[in-house]
Amino acid sequence: MAEKVIKKSDHYEVEPWRMTGYIHQQVMNDAAIQKIMQDKMMYLTWMHKQEAGRCLPGYTKEELES
Amino acid sequence: MEKMDFSKFGYGKVADHIEELKDIVGPENVMTAMHDRAMRAASCAPFPMQRWEDHIPDVVVLPGSTEEVSEVMKLANKYKLPVVPRGAGCGLADGAFPLNKGICLDMKRMNEILEVDDINRTVTVQPGVNMQELNKVLDKVGMYYPDDPASYGTAVIGGRIGTNGWSVGGAGSGHPANLVCSMEVVLPTGEVVWLGKGGSRKCRNSSAGYRMLELFFGHQGTLGVVTEAVLDCCPKPEVEFPSYYGFASYEEAYNALYQIGISGVKCAVNYIMFDDEKIDFLRRDDEAFIPLPESVKCVVMATFAGTEGEVLAARKKILGIMKKMKGTYLGEEQAWGDWATRHDRYHLAVHCRDGQGQVVTMSWHCEDNCMIHSELPEFTHGLHKIVKKYVDKYDNIFNDAGCFIYCGGPYRTWGDYLAEVDVFINEYAMTPELWEVWLDMKREIAELAVDLGGSISICHGACREGDVDVLIEKELVDGQFEMMKKIKKLFDPNNIMNPGKYRLDLAY
Amino acid sequence: MEILSYKKFYEDPVKKGEKVDDELSKDCYNVFACRHKFCREWCPDYVEEGNESYTSYGYHTGLLALSRGNGDLSEMKNAYIHCLECGQCELKCPNTMFGGDFYRVTTTTVDLVRKMRRDLHAQGIDYDGFEEVQKTIDDFKAHDAGPDEDLTSWAAGLDLPFEGETMMFVDYYNAFQTREVPIAAAKILKAAGVKFGILKHPHITTGELYETDEDAWVDAAKKNVEALKEAGAKTVIIVNPHEYSYFIKEYPRYVGELPFDVVFITDYVNDLIKAGTIKFVKPYNKKVTFHDPCSLNKLCGNYKAPREIIAALPGTHAEIEDPVLQWKYCCGNGVSSAFRKALPDVSYKIGVRRLKHANDVGAEVLLVACPHCKDMFAETKTKSGINIEPVHILEVVAYCMGIEV
Incomplete structure (x- = not known):
């Protein structure tokens, strides 16, 4: 099922029409969305710290092209 | 029956x-x-x-x-x-x-950490201890308990034993069945016993006596209650490296999964394949997958953890194989985010849609069949055929969330896989008739697994309605269920321990 | 700065003998459907009690079961009192953390608990220990009905005007129970040359009222906003993080967009330090750690300013735990102090555990940014004899500025 999503400056959102039948969106402002994103990043950073000393960086362009 | x-x-x-x-x-x-x-x-x-x-x-x-x-x-x-x-x-x-x-x-309530032994690398816990919380404490001495299922943030040690759970880190560090040195069990009669590798609390291996400890892995609360356990811990990995690769077809991803699986690399945490339907599903609302190019149909993930030297070597070797197998590296950001969220986001109720595309909330159900490599394509394609039948026929009741294929066995990245189809089910709208339909789907899935030489369950258990009939009539027909009944009756003469579970009522 | 995230259908009360509204029932299903309970292990009450009835999962599922004919509202009098309203569960729930920004639907446990306490109270179904809470509410209501001078007596001798473009809002708890905190705040601002006023008659804000008589609380909220506007406020500095969370998360639901900016005192003071208008003249030679107030860290996502302030204090050695780890911590008071009043034993245990964490990182002083935390920790320290000193961050800032508090 290929779906279109709404692209905001720093996150994606569902097309609101999909939230009109069974379940409805609640009242939310951008600050609430930003808080969620901040909490998420903090949590993911902490998760990585918990499971290993550090996470190695991704492959460089050179590594990918060689 | x-x-x-x-x-x-x-x-x-x-x-x-x-x-x-x-x-x-x-x-x-x-x-x-x-x-x-x-x-x-x-x-x-x-x-x-x-x-x-x-x-x-x-x-x-x-x-x-x-x-x-x-x-x-x-x-x-x-x-x-x-x-x-x-x-x-x-x-x-x-x-x-x-x-x-x-x-x-x-x-x-029994959730105390009783002892951390950083010389013998064990931790002794009560059964209500959760792995994520345990690791917060173990971190202080550089130890790590590597049992890492999707329920890492919520499961407790007693349940991990009761279900014979599987860990995403199992291909590298073993599953709970490999990680418990010994445990105290209260038998259904009230008798308290210690089961271990022989009589030792902390030894990891013994040939002294029958292997009674292993019997309790997967007992689903039918043979007793675990009240204490001594767990084996590994060193906290120096580094980790997750990487995700896109493939243009199931075939290519499947072949890549095989090649990296037999590459000889020993510091893999796991290799995971995401099939076509899983990628489609994730593209709905998962920011790690939404922007992927159309050409990416399947994904294979390879994560390593260990010393910097071995991870760097593995990282290089696997990239070489993936290039040969036509995998496209999906980037650092995607890997960093997707790996850290592996527990948390697949099961949200809002992932589901009805036939008109409206968001509906359903409960995630994860099948956990075990399948050997040679049968994976027929199996996962067969799974989707089954599920699609029901999704199409009963609008707004089921959703197909695709398959994950994970390395199944402990300490190895080849052979068998947790081939999981994720089916969402609308419990809210459930009726007795629809429940029977659901059980029909379960039975079909279970039968397919057994027919192709796999097992109904690698890690959850096969004691649910729908699964258990197929288990008894098809999978364990070679004498195993008969043995289970005898053992159950021996341990629990009055059938008070989780009665009816696994249809062990048939023992009496 | 307003953080709005709420469900309008929570306004319909749950009533004995009546069907639970379908939308509320589905809302509860959204949590039940998951059943992964990532909320559980990090709930400070659960850590002590080991009882999953008192988790976000428990609250939602109990109500869902009720909606399916399993249960009775009159049996549920104590079902919602074991909640500190700290906000951990609703921020950590995957529905919020991984789905909330995409779907604009989140788990809203704190609102649910407040709603259920309200709905149960409206039908005379009160939790054990409610009488203590009612006394607090009555005391605060008496303050609101009392003379203006009492409400601002904490500011005696400070010569603060009752108007200004910058206003400092001081709640009743600070004004009567922990006056050293607003006094420190006022002296710090004065010494930094900030011109500000206070309200002649601030109105009641306490959370215990919000979850018993919403109308009365909202009425007072509207009066507060109006009074601040009348006084000329463009910026309102708040000294109690509980009130800070009410102003930016709850007030706008009822009054619309606030006619002024709202800043928490640590953000304001931190800006003054960075601008050089606050100068430190004395060192604070202590090993310190910091306890993130639940209402600030979990409810509002605000954790940076206190750490920056502490880093700027001369002579101080700080070992502060990750704000993520602190999602699991609490002083034991609760954002609605109802928890502390109704469950003093659990409150105490939660506080003891937090003080021990502070000991574990080698601190002699536990810095706090909330008057409720300060009071709670002081009581817990005395009762337990644990060797750690709870001190409000403003007191240390004042000390380093050479101000007598």
Whole structure:
């Protein structure tokens, strides 16, 4: 099922029409969305710290092209 | 198969023994209010909301010690009262789902970490300890308990033993069955035993006597209650490296999975394949997958953890193989984010859609069949064929969330796989008729797994409605179920321990 | 700065003998459907009690079961009192953390608990220990009905005007129970040359009222906003993080967009330090750690300023735990102090555990940014004898500035 999503400056959102039948969106402002994103990043950073000393960086362009 | 008939067991009335239970554990640790009981009816497996009342335990008891558990079991045997042990209640095969009400023995008050031994690299815990919380403590001495399922943030040690759980880190560090050195168990009669590798608490191997410890992995609360466990810990990895690769077809991803699996690299945490339907599903709302190019149909993930030297070597070698197998590296950001969220986001109820594209909330159900490599394509394609039939026929009741294929066995990245199709089910709209349809789907899936030479369950258990008939009639026909019945009757003469689970009522 | 995230259908009360509204029932299903309970292990009450009835999962599932005919509202009098309203569960729930920004639907446990306490109270179904809470509410209501001078007596001798473009809002708890905190705040601002006023008659804000008589609380909220506007406020500095969370998360639901900016005192003071208008003249030679107030860290996502302030204090050695780890911590008071009043034993245990964490990182002083935390920790320290000193961050800032508080 290929779906279109709404692209905001720093996150994606569902097309609101999909939230009109069974379940409805609640009242939310951008600050609430930003808080969620901040909490998420903090949590993911902490998760990585918990499971290993550090996470190695991704492959460089050179590594990918060689 | 004959229908379950609990009347022949002559169970007593739990309501007549509330005061005695209060005497054992203290009145504040006995709950009779409906909401306290009703919210402990479900495990994480799809729940028959249409008959919620049938599965509500008669009382909830929160023991605080081995002695209290033993006294409860003795009382239960004396008056023939069913007992259903409960860990986090996040098992996916209904281990903690009462089939005949009874006493819900909620083990989570016993959640102390008793000893950290950083010389012998063990930690001794009570059964209500959760792995994520345990690792916060172990971090202080550079130790790590590598049991890492999707339920990492919520599952407890007793439940991991009860379900014979699987860990995403298992291909590298072993699964719970490999990580418990010894444990204390209260048998259904109230007797307290220590099971280990021989009689040692901390040895990892022994040939002294029968391997009784292993018997309890996957017992689903039918053989006793774990009250303490000594766990094996590994060093906290120096570094980790997750990487995700896109493939243009299932075939290519599947072949890549094989090649990296037999590459000889030993520091893999796991290799995971995401099939076409899984990628389609993730593209709905997962920001790691939404922006992927159309050409990416399947994904294979390879994550490594260990010393910097070995991870750097693995990182280089696997890239070489992936390039040969036409995999496209999906980037650092995607890998960093997707790997860290591996527990948290696949199961949200809002992932689902009805036929018109409206968001509907359903409960995630994860099948956990075990399948050998050679049959994977036929198996996963077969799974989708089955599920699609039901999704199409019953709008707004089921959703197909695609397949994950993970390395299945401990300490190895080849051979067998956890081939999981994720099916969402609308419990909210459930009716008796639709529940039967659901069970039909389960049976078809279970039969396919057995027919192709795999197993119904690698890690949840096969004791659920739908699975258990296929288990008894097809998978364990070579004498295993007969042995299970004998053992059950030996340990639990009155059938008070999670009665009906695994249809072990047939033993009596 | 307003953080709005709430469900309008929570306004319909749950009533004995009546069907639970379908939308509320589905809302509860959204949590039940998951059943992964990532909320559980990090709940400070659960850590002590080991009882999953008192988790986000328990609250939602109990109500869902009720909606399916399993349960009775009159049996549920104590079902919602074991909640500190700290906000951990609703921020950590995958529905919020991984789905909330995409779907604009989140788990809203704190609102649910407040709603259920309100709905149960409206039908005379009160939790054990409610009488203590009612006394607190009555005391605060008496303050609101009392003379203006009492409400601002904490500011005696400070010569603060009752108007200004910058206003400092001081709640009743600070004004009567922990006056050293607003006094320190006022002296710090004065010494930094900030011109500000206070309200002549601030109105009641306490959370215990919000979850018993919403109308009365909202009425007072509207009066507060109006009074601040009348006084000329463009910026309102708040000294109690509980009130800070009410102003930015709850007030706008009822009054619309606030006619002024709202800043928490640590953000304001931190800005003054960075601008050089606050100067430190004395060192604070202590090993310190910091306890993130639940209402600031979990409810509002605000954790940076206190750490920056502490880093700027001369002579101080700080070992502060990750704000993520602190999602699991609490002083034991609760954002609605109802928890502390109704469950003093659990409150105490939660506080003891937090003080021990502070000991574990080698601190002699536990810095706090909330008057409730300060009071709670002081009581817990005295009762337990644990060797750690709870001190409000403003007191240390004042000390380093050479101000007598």
